[in-house]
Amino acid sequence: MECSLLEPTLYTLKGLIIMDNDGNRILAKYFDSNIFPTSKEQKTFEKSLFTRTHRANSEIIMLDGLTCLYKSNVDLFFYVIGSSNDNELLLLTVLHCLYDSTSQILRKNVEKRNLMENLDVIMLAMDEICDEGIILEADPAQVCQRVALRSDDIPIGEQTVAQVIQSAKEQLRWSILK
Amino acid sequence: MNFRREKKEEEESLANPYASLEKTSVLQEARAFNESIINPRKCTLILSKILYLLNQGQTFGTTEATETFFAMTRLFQCKDSVLRRMVYLGIKELSQVSDDVIIVTSSLTKDMTGKDDMYRGGAIRALCTITDNSMLTTLERYLKQAIVDKLPMVSCAALVRAYHLSLGNSELVKRWVSEVQEAVLSENVMVQYHALGVLFQIRKADRLAVTKLVSKLTKSHLKSPFAVTLLIRIAAKLVDEEENPVDSPFFDFLEVCLRHKSEMVIFEAAHAIINLKKVTPREINPAVGVLQLFCSSPKASLRFAAVRTLSKIAIAHPTSVTNCNVDLENLITDTNRSIATFAITTLLKTGAESSIDRLMKQISTFVSEIPDEFKIVVVHAIKSLCLKFPRKHTTLMQFLSSLLRDEGGLDYKAAIADTIITIIEENPEAKELGLSYLCEFIEDCEHTSLAVRILHLVGKEGPKAKQPSKYIRYIYNRVILEQAPVRAAAVSALAQFGAQCPNLLPNILVLLMRSQMDSDDEVRDRATLYYQLLSSSDRSLSTQYILNSLQASVVALEKALGNYLQTPCELPFDIKSIPIGTGATDDVKTGNIHKPKVTEPKKVIQPEGSITEELTKIPQLNRISLGGLFKTCEKLQLTESETEYVVTCNKHIFQKHCVLQVSKTLIQLFFINAFCFLVTISIKS
Numbered sequence: 001m002e003c004s005l006l007e008p009t010l011y012t013l014k015g016l017i018i019m020d021n022d023g024n025r026i027l028a029k030y031f032d033s034n035i036f037p038t039s040k041e042q043k044t045f046e047k048s049l050f051t052r053t054h055r056a057n058s059e060i061i062m063l064d065g066l067t068c069l070y071k072s073n074v075d076l077f078f079y080v081i082g083s084s085n086d087n088e089l090l091l092l093t094v095l096h097c098l099y100d101s102t103s104q105i106l107r108k109n110v111e112k113r114n115l116m117e118n119l120d121v122i123m124l125a126m127d128e129i130c131d132e133g134i135i136l137e138a139d140p141a142q143v144c145q146r147v148a149l150r151s152d153d154i155p156i157g158e159q160t161v162a163q164v165i166q167s168a169k170e171q172l173r174w175s176i177l178k
Numbered sequence: 179m180n181f182r183r184e185k186k187e188e189e190e191s192l193a194n195p196y197a198s199l200e201k202t203s204v205l206q207e208a209r210a211f212n213e214s215i216i217n218p219r220k221c222t223l224i225l226s227k228i229l230y231l232l233n234q235g236q237t238f239g240t241t242e243a244t245e246t247f248f249a250m251t252r253l254f255q256c257k258d259s260v261l262r263r264m265v266y267l268g269i270k271e272l273s274q275v276s277d278d279v280i281i282v283t284s285s286l287t288k289d290m291t292g293k294d295d296m297y298r299g300g301a302i303r304a305l306c307t308i309t310d311n312s313m314l315t316t317l318e319r320y321l322k323q324a325i326v327d328k329l330p331m332v333s334c335a336a337l338v339r340a341y342h343l344s345l346g347n348s349e350l351v352k353r354w355v356s357e358v359q360e361a362v363l364s365e366n367v368m369v370q371y372h373a374l375g376v377l378f379q380i381r382k383a384d385r386l387a388v389t390k391l392v393s394k395l396t397k398s399h400l401k402s403p404f405a406v407t408l409l410i411r412i413a414a415k416l417v418d419e420e421e422n423p424v425d426s427p428f429f430d431f432l433e434v435c436l437r438h439k440s441e442m443v444i445f446e447a448a449h450a451i452i453n454l455k456k457v458t459p460r461e462i463n464p465a466v467g468v469l470q471l472f473c474s475s476p477k478a479s480l481r482f483a484a485v486r487t488l489s490k491i492a493i494a495h496p497t498s499v500t501n502c503n504v505d506l507e508n509l510i511t512d513t514n515r516s517i518a519t520f521a522i523t524t525l526l527k528t529g530a531e532s533s534i535d536r537l538m539k540q541i542s543t544f545v546s547e548i549p550d551e552f553k554i555v556v557v558h559a560i561k562s563l564c565l566k567f568p569r570k571h572t573t574l575m576q577f578l579s580s581l582l583r584d585e586g587g588l589d590y591k592a593a594i595a596d597t598i599i600t601i602i603e604e605n606p607e608a609k610e611l612g613l614s615y616l617c618e619f620i621e622d623c624e625h626t627s628l629a630v631r632i633l634h635l636v637g638k639e640g641p642k643a644k645q646p647s648k649y650i651r652y653i654y655n656r657v658i659l660e661q662a663p664v665r666a667a668a669v670s671a672l673a674q675f676g677a678q679c680p681n682l683l684p685n686i687l688v689l690l691m692r693s694q695m696d697s698d699d700e701v702r703d704r705a706t707l708y709y710q711l712l713s714s715s716d717r718s719l720s721t722q723y724i725l726n727s728l729q730a731s732v733v734a735l736e737k738a739l740g741n742y743l744q745t746p747c748e749l750p751f752d753i754k755s756i757p758i759g760t761g762a763t764d765d766v767k768t769g770n771i772h773k774p775k776v777t778e779p780k781k782v783i784q785p786e787g788s789i790t791e792e793l794t795k796i797p798q799l800n801r802i803s804l805g806g807l808f809k810t811c812e813k814l815q816l817t818e819s820e821t822e823y824v825v826t827c828n829k830h831i832f833q834k835h836c837v838l839q840v841s842k843t844l845i846q847l848f849f850i851n852a853f854c855f856l857v858t859i860s861i862k863s
Contacts, residue, residue, distance in 0.1 A: 008411035039235035058514035120226035
């Protein structure tokens with residue numbers, strides 16, 4: 001462990017991973033090609049990460065010189081990977097953002113089946129949180145807004161009148177075309 | 179059973195359209211992109227399947243990627259927002275592999291400057307990914323506008339892409355400095371963060387500009403905690419360059435940040451302060467105080483961050499951390515094992531002599547629960563503790579021996595054995611106890627290399643102990659019970675006892691005689707050799723062959739043996755032809771252990787093999803048959819080391835001759851007309 005000042009850089013994330021409870025990758029984005037040059041290194045890392053964390057129930061571990069924060073729910077595991085020198089609390093905000101935005105998109109029902117059905121939106125959310133290693137957005141509400149949930153995904157009560165009319169128009173159009 | 183499993187798989191695949199995807203079938207499905215009326219839901223699903231495959235590590239060939247890319251471009255016709263955003267993702271992913279990606283530039287530019295706000299941010303990011311540096315000048319106008327756009331999403335996208343660019347092509351980004359400066363004053367927390375990052379990148383080379391930037395921003399309170407953490411890092415770098423950190427105008431800013439409302443900022447400030455190069459305990463103490471508070475936080479990440487930082491501080495400033503000892507002791511029982519290990523190692527670094535007993539008791543329960551690599555960390559920490567407090571060796575060695583009795587891998591046991599050996603070497607009082615612990619250990623040790631090492635040590639140190647005879651029992655048990663290498667080592671150890679303790683000699687001879695019947699060649703050979711040596715009344719033989727063991731330098735011996743085996747030779751190998759080395763293995767061993775002491779200036783010893791080669795090159799010397807080199811002594815300095823040229827003398831001792839090699843160590847200087855005077859003094863016997 002070197003005693004050194006941190007570099008003033010915006011690059012703080014090394015990876016974001018979502019895994020199921022068998023250790024299989026659902027979605028993973030890696031941002032450091034020095035540490036994870038190919039898919040093989042990524043898979044090895046994920047395997048050891050999963051073995052160390054799926055039974056332990058704490059929030060944070062250090063593995064292979066990287067700090068990994070994680071959170072799990074039912075049958076999903078969310079990971080945020082950063083360098084071991086970095087500010088752990090910064091990484092924690094990213095983890096909360098990832099988890100909370102996923103939770104909002106899946107309407108609080110955070111489990112594998114639901115995730116797979118909405119995988120496209122989750123992919124967009126992950127893209128909104130981090131851009132090649134730089135944290136793009138840390139507020140889950142903002143992330144959900146930018147992901148542009150389709151009108152009929154949001155329950156009727158939360159939509160504005162304009163949105164309801166719009167979705168009604170679209171449905172009418174489709175039914176005529178069919 | 180089979181039927182049920184099949185049904186379950188069918189259910190799963192209905193629920194999970196991504197299970198067992200195949201690339202070819204997905205690419206075929208992608209033909210749907212070419213339909214005249216695009217169904218957004220269907221196309222979104224197909225696109226996400228493609229992206230999922232890419233994410234799983236599936237590789238797309240160039241043609242496949244290019245075809246899919248082209249098909250994707252047709253999706254621009256559809257105005258569905260989720261689909262459009264998915265297309266941006268697809269462009270970013272496939273742009274690495276496919277050709278001719280610039281065809282989408284016009285569509286993306288339209289989106290970027292269009293009225294639909296939802297698309298602009300994503301379009302900017304996708305556009306910058308596919309555009310190479312030469313084309314960027316065309317986009318410059320749009321990007322500059324985007325940086326100061328009202329929508330934070332757009333502004334962030336542009337700033338982040340600018341940041342990526344600034345690492346490679348900083349000239350371009352420097353032209354946008356005024357827009358970036360405007361963005362730093364933004365209300366949005368992420369915009370401010372990104373803008374500060376870009377601004378720092380632009381100004382990085384100019385120290386004065388950075389100082390001005392930092393002083394301006396430290397006075398105006400930044401709203402974004404992310405931006406403040408970045409500012410702390412920049413300020414810390416500036417403070418670090420000063421002779422005395424307190425002199426720097428920005429040190430106060432760092433201290434003020436210790437009281438910020440965001441924990442992330444507080445931690446960043448504490449981390450920065452303790453990592454400054456020339457910081458004194460007075461400056462560290464407020465930071466330590468803050469970390470101490472974190473230690474009792476309910477959030478595991480805070481505790482982890484705090485204890486890890488405290489562990490770092492303890493290396494350089496152990497006294498500052500002693501206040502936190504109580505909190506650290508509480509953390510030993512933390513559910514997160516990483517935190518607990520850090521707490522233990524910190525306590526071991528800062529522990530006072532009086533607290534060692536209590537600490538050992540606490541650790542003993544804890545150690546059994548942590549994995550091997552953490553255990554090794556703890557053992558290393560105990561080693562440094564042993565060296566610091568030699569009087570406590572009884573407690574510490576007792577603890578280490580209990581660890582040896584538990585389960586563990588080779589590295590772990592070797593680390594413990596190393597520690598005990600270190601204590602024995604450094605502390606003569608600990609020798610008896612240490613040796614007895616090690617002997618107990620080898621009774622039950624499954625690692626041969628470790629047992630061999632310990633036996634060698636017992637052979638070396640045991641005879642000098644007060645009661646050598648008690649070690650004999652341990653050694654002899656190994657001769658009967660263990661594997662061949664261990665038995666061989668045990669026999670050698672017995673011989674050491676025999677050579678050094680005349681009163682034990684008769685018993686040793688009996689034991690050696692029994693070993694002569696051993697099943698292994700090596701063991702029998704050694705036993706016979708030692709038996710003969712010891713039973714002959716010639717003491718000089720036993721001294722030469724047992725006590726002083728290998729007289730040749732191991733390196734030169736290896737080389738000579740290699741040569742002998744390669745060239746056919748009628749004469750038997752003559753070990754006397756190998757020059758005496760100073761024991762390469764001994765140097766390695768002592769070097770390992772004496773690390774905590776100040777390293778003595780290294781004695782340079784030329785490899786012996788090369789000397790003989792060098793000397794044979796000199797024709798005058800070849801005329802005298804020197805014979806084999808007996809020993810090369812260390813270099814003798816003939817001049818002082820501070821002078822311009824340094825002259826050294828090497829003495830090479832041969833059988834009947836002595837060669838003095840006088841050399842200078844400055845290559846550029848040539849001595850002309852140099853004379854060498856040799857004065858001999860004859861000693862009248």
